Structure formats: C-alpha cells, structure tokens
Amino acid sequence: MSAIPQERRIVTAIPGPKSQELQARRLGAVAGGVGSVLPVFAARANGGIIEDVDGNRLIDFGSGIAVTSVGSSAEAVVRRASAQLADFTHTCFMVTPYEGYVEVCEQLAELTPGDHAKKSALFNSGAEAVENAVKIARAYTKRQAVVVFDHGYHGRTNLTMGMTAKNMPYKNGFGPFAPEIYRVPVAYGYRWPTGEENAGAEASAQAIDMIVKQIGAENVAAIIIEPVLGEGGFIEPAKGFLPAISKFATDNGIVFVADEIQSGFCRTGQWFACEDENVVPDLITTAKGIAGGLPLAAVTGRAEMMDAPHSGGLGGTYGGNPVACAAALGAIETMKELDLNARAKRIEEVMKARLAAIQEKYDIVGDIRGRGAMIAIELVKSGTKDSNPEATGALAKACHAEGLLVLTCGTYGNVLRFLPPLVIGEDLLNEGMDIIEAAFARV
Structure with a gap:
C-alpha cells in the first residue's frame, strides 16, 4: 500500500x-x-x-x-538503498570496488539496444555522462569535433552548455564555451518549412551536407542527439532522420551517441527511445530515471570504444556511488515487475x-x-x-x-x-x- x-x-x-x-x-x-x-x-x-x-x-x-x-x-528502491546504507555509504569504486556497480553495468549491457559486446562507466549526473561520452569518442577516434543539433539540451557544465542550443537561462553570461562544437538542423516536423512529411529526409540531408562541407566528416569524433529532444520542446525528430544520421556516422567512423537522459528507462514506452526506429547507438548516455531519484548516470557502449580511454582516464569520486547503484537495481526491478x-x-x-x-x-x-x-x-x-x-x-x-x-x-x-x-x-x-x-x- x-x-x-x-x-x-x-x-x-x-x-x-x-x-x-x-x-x-x-x-x-x-x-x-x-x-x-x-x-x-x-x-x-x-x-x-x-x-x-x-x-x-x-x-x-x-x-x-x-x-x-x-x-x-518506490518499495524496491527504498529497500535496496536502505540495506546498502546500513552496509556502507562509500568506498570510491576507483579505490576498492563493490558488486553493485558491476551489477548496474551488467543490467545496462542487457537493457540497452544492440547485441554487441558492451561496457559501461558510471557517473553522477546527465551532464557528466555527456562529457564522458565526448571524452570516450575523442579517445577512440583520435578526432576532436562534436556535432549537436538545433533545440538540443545536454547540460550545464562548460562543455555541455556549449552543446546546448538555448541561451536563456542555460548559457547567458557564462561563456566562453568549449571549442570544436558544431550545430546542425534537426527534423522539427511541426515547424519544418515544407511540412512534416518532408522533414526527415530534408533535415538529414541538410545536416549531413553541413557536416561534410563545414567540418569534414573525417574530423568529427561524435554526433550527439536526444532521440526525443527534451528541454527543446519534446520534439520527436521526423521519421527517417535518426536512422539517416546514424548511418552517416557509421559510414564515416563517427561515434553516434544517443542522449537518453530524459527519454530513457521506459519513459517513452520502450526501454530507450532510439528503439522506436531500430537505431542502435554506439554510445548511450543515461541518468534521470535510472535510480528512482538518487544521483546516478552512465555511459554504455561498444566495448572497444568504452575501453579506448587509458586506465584512470574515466571516473570521479562519487561516480557509481553504492547507495545510488542499489537504488538503480531497485528501480530496474520495479520497471520489469510492473x-x-x-x-x-x-x-x-x-x-x-x-x-x-x-x-x-x-x-x-x-x-x-x-x-x-x-x-x-x-x-x-x-x-x-x-x-x-x-x-x-x-x-x-x-x-x-x-x-x-x-x-x-x-x-x-x-x-x-x-x-x-x-x-x-x-x-x-x-x-x-x-x-x-x-x-x-x-x-
């Protein structure tokens, strides 16, 4: 009750x-x-x-x-987090590891799209997950440029403010921002000049043309997009847009990152919103719904990409805190059971x-x-x-x-x-x- x-x-x-x-x-x-x-x-x-x-x-x-x-x-979140609180609150996974962190990473490998070998790293917030996805993509590709989209939101840290489209209240007065971030159009069906039915094909062609001409595909480390754009207005990119961008990334050795921080974990009626058009991202960032209210975030992706940064290159004192991991396991249990x-x-x-x-x-x-x-x-x-x-x-x-x-x-x-x-x-x-x-x- x-x-x-x-x-x-x-x-x-x-x-x-x-x-x-x-x-x-x-x-x-x-x-x-x-x-x-x-x-x-x-x-x-x-x-x-x-x-x-x-x-x-x-x-x-x-x-x-x-x-x-x-x-x-939620009962399972409270039960598991309370039990963990009684055992220990923190050791830092980078000092002495613990099973909860490993178990969350195993669940993420099972639940996220694609049947390739996957690994994860855990962090505290969505913005941190996005920053680390960029670090991983740069380490893997040895490239620097990052492509983001109109109306996108990725966080409030310096790098993610640069990646976020909206000035007020997120960016105003807080610059200068990190370099090598490029913004291209998104298929915003309701406002697309030639109508929603043309938005997917036209916007993807425009975006790809801009990437090729203005940046050079060979310079792009990562393309990062929310499969349903959150703060930008719950914009669902018109059909065909995400698959076209994902294919372009694959064809050009670019890491395709789905930012599922707001849309992930059953929010859209699927475990992850990118599943709607069978898009399998190279990396996926999660936070928000993952742990029933405790601060936890993750980057999950292709094992060879996740292993690209050197040992010690990823982490953070609180990343994958044991109580937050216990809460995440309780949240996932609840999602499956109900x-x-x-x-x-x-x-x-x-x-x-x-x-x-x-x-x-x-x-x-x-x-x-x-x-x-x-x-x-x-x-x-x-x-x-x-x-x-x-x-x-x-x-x-x-x-x-x-x-x-x-x-x-x-x-x-x-x-x-x-x-x-x-x-x-x-x-x-x-x-x-x-x-x-x-x-x-x-x-």
Missing part, C-alpha cells in the same frame, strides 16, 4: 503558509540563480502525489523532471485522447507530440504558428493553483510538458487532465 493516499487534496492556498515561511528562509540562504517552478516545499511523495509541508496533496505531472518514473519512494513500458503506453493513450479533445476546442494548441509518458503540447497564437509563451505560463500557473504540478519547456518557451510517474493511477491521470481542461477554459 502507498504511504500517501493517492488523491489530490487542497487545504490552503498554493503555496501555503508553511511553504511561504520556508521560501523566506530560502531567499536568505540559497543562491538566487537556483530557480523553482513552484515554491511549494515537499514533505513526502509517492506514486503520483507530492504532499507539501502544509498538508496539500498535488498531482505530479513532473516526476522531478523525468527522474521518479517508479515513484518518489511492466512500466506498457504503463507508459497507456498513459500516452489516455493523455493524447484528452489533449486531442482540447485541441478541437482551442486553436492555440498547435501541436500534440511525444511518446509514452513524455507528452507535450506546443501553444501558438490563434490562427498562426507564432509561439505563445504567455498562454503557456498562464496555463501552468492555473494548473499549479489547482494542485497539479506541470512543467514548461521549449526553445520558444511555449511548450507545456507532461512527465507523470509511470506508476500514477489512471484516476489521478484523468483528474490531472480535467484540471488542464479547466485551465484552458479559464485562460
């Missing part, structure tokens, strides 16, 4: 008095550069509910940005049907997209494709006031994204959709 009743409950204004007190303390102690979507302070969370310090219960359509896919206190891929597909079915009905009524819904429990709507000005960040912000605010946590994203700030925990009950899912529908009626 869930520790928290799986029902929405609003007992104060949102945020309530205790959250407001904590917010005042926060303003005195926490750096201003760290933002928050909703200044409601969590006390407990489980399943599809976040309970705040005032006793309000909010429906969670955010999952801590796609992290708590198995819920915020068949969370099937649950994600059911969430898509429910949400897309409800969103289509909203789109019928309101012409500011330009596009509904995404897969599994990674769904978004792009909001535009009536009768145009001009972005509508004002309506997006107003809708998010209206949902928050009613006790539904939703997030926004997109290069133009005009996308409402939905990332419910994969374990959310269907009643809560529908209640959340009711709130979204009512918010449209109001806004």
Whole structure:
C-alpha cells in the first residue's frame, strides 16, 4: 500500500503558509540563480502525489523532471538503498570496488539496444555522462569535433552548455564555451518549412551536407542527439532522420551517441527511445530515471570504444556511488515487475485522447507530440504558428493553483510538458487532465 493516499487534496492556498515561511528562509540562504517552478516545499511523495509541508496533496505531472518514473519512494528502491546504507555509504569504486556497480553495468549491457559486446562507466549526473561520452569518442577516434543539433539540451557544465542550443537561462553570461562544437538542423516536423512529411529526409540531408562541407566528416569524433529532444520542446525528430544520421556516422567512423537522459528507462514506452526506429547507438548516455531519484548516470557502449580511454582516464569520486547503484537495481526491478513500458503506453493513450479533445476546442494548441509518458503540447497564437509563451505560463500557473504540478519547456518557451510517474493511477491521470481542461477554459 502507498504511504500517501493517492488523491489530490487542497487545504490552503498554493503555496501555503508553511511553504511561504520556508521560501523566506530560502531567499536568505540559497543562491538566487537556483530557480523553482513552484515554491511549494515537499514533505513526502509517492506514486503520483507530492504532499507539501502544509498538508496539500498535488498531482505530479513532473516526476522531478523525468527522474521518479517508479515513484518518489518506490518499495524496491527504498529497500535496496536502505540495506546498502546500513552496509556502507562509500568506498570510491576507483579505490576498492563493490558488486553493485558491476551489477548496474551488467543490467545496462542487457537493457540497452544492440547485441554487441558492451561496457559501461558510471557517473553522477546527465551532464557528466555527456562529457564522458565526448571524452570516450575523442579517445577512440583520435578526432576532436562534436556535432549537436538545433533545440538540443545536454547540460550545464562548460562543455555541455556549449552543446546546448538555448541561451536563456542555460548559457547567458557564462561563456566562453568549449571549442570544436558544431550545430546542425534537426527534423522539427511541426515547424519544418515544407511540412512534416518532408522533414526527415530534408533535415538529414541538410545536416549531413553541413557536416561534410563545414567540418569534414573525417574530423568529427561524435554526433550527439536526444532521440526525443527534451528541454527543446519534446520534439520527436521526423521519421527517417535518426536512422539517416546514424548511418552517416557509421559510414564515416563517427561515434553516434544517443542522449537518453530524459527519454530513457521506459519513459517513452520502450526501454530507450532510439528503439522506436531500430537505431542502435554506439554510445548511450543515461541518468534521470535510472535510480528512482538518487544521483546516478552512465555511459554504455561498444566495448572497444568504452575501453579506448587509458586506465584512470574515466571516473570521479562519487561516480557509481553504492547507495545510488542499489537504488538503480531497485528501480530496474520495479520497471520489469510492473511492466512500466506498457504503463507508459497507456498513459500516452489516455493523455493524447484528452489533449486531442482540447485541441478541437482551442486553436492555440498547435501541436500534440511525444511518446509514452513524455507528452507535450506546443501553444501558438490563434490562427498562426507564432509561439505563445504567455498562454503557456498562464496555463501552468492555473494548473499549479489547482494542485497539479506541470512543467514548461521549449526553445520558444511555449511548450507545456507532461512527465507523470509511470506508476500514477489512471484516476489521478484523468483528474490531472480535467484540471488542464479547466485551465484552458479559464485562460
């Protein structure tokens, strides 16, 4: 049984008095550069509910940005992490190793696409995984250039800021950035000038042409892409785009990296989003949903590539922390036992049907997209494709006031994204959709 009743409950204004007190303390102690979507302070969370310090219960359509896919206190995660806490919290895998790290790497080899020999290295965060994927690709190819895509997001470290497309809030004022990063077009179907049906072929041809002419394929170490672009607006590259880019990489000795940090681990209704078009990446980066809320990330890939860096060239004090590894094994156990891929597909079915009905009524819904429990709507000005960040912000605010946590994203700030925990009950899912529908009626 869930520790928290799986029902929405609003007992104060949102945020309530205790959250407001904590917010005042926060303003005195926490750096201003760290933002928050909703200044409601969590006390407990489980399943599809976040309970705040005032006793309000909010429906969670955010999952801590796609992290708590198995819920915020999944039984297997708590059980395994607690047992590990009692044994030891840390030795550093690079000093004295432990079985949990090896077991996570074995699971990653089994679960990730492709039947080639694979190895993994574990880190703390998505950005760290991406940086290390670049290091591995450079060590393997002896080349330097890195190719990324419009609307892509890869992290907040110096290298990954350079790889990220959006300036505000991720890059502004933080340069100079690492060199040898090149950006090419992505097949953004909804906004492709000649229509979605042409986007895959035309965008891949354009991207490849730019790589060949402007960089030289023989200089490219890695091509890195999110199979569903996350912060950029939950953009699914139009069909044919990913296979074409992957084939170009293979044909030219370039390491093809799938950044599955937001889209991995059942989020899209498959273990990994790149499986949708049978794309087998050379390297795959994971984090977020991997460990039920504990900080863990990985690079998994072809054994010969993973072995290219010299001994000691990969690592980090906390990378693959034993408690985080135990949590990951608990999260993977939960995903398998509850068949969370099937649950994600059911969430898509429910949400897309409800969103289509909203789109019928309101012409500011330009596009509904995404897969599994990674769904978004792009909001535009009536009768145009001009972005509508004002309506997006107003809708998010209206949902928050009613006790539904939703997030926004997109290069133009005009996308409402939905990332419910994969374990959310269907009643809560529908209640959340009711709130979204009512918010449209109001806004």
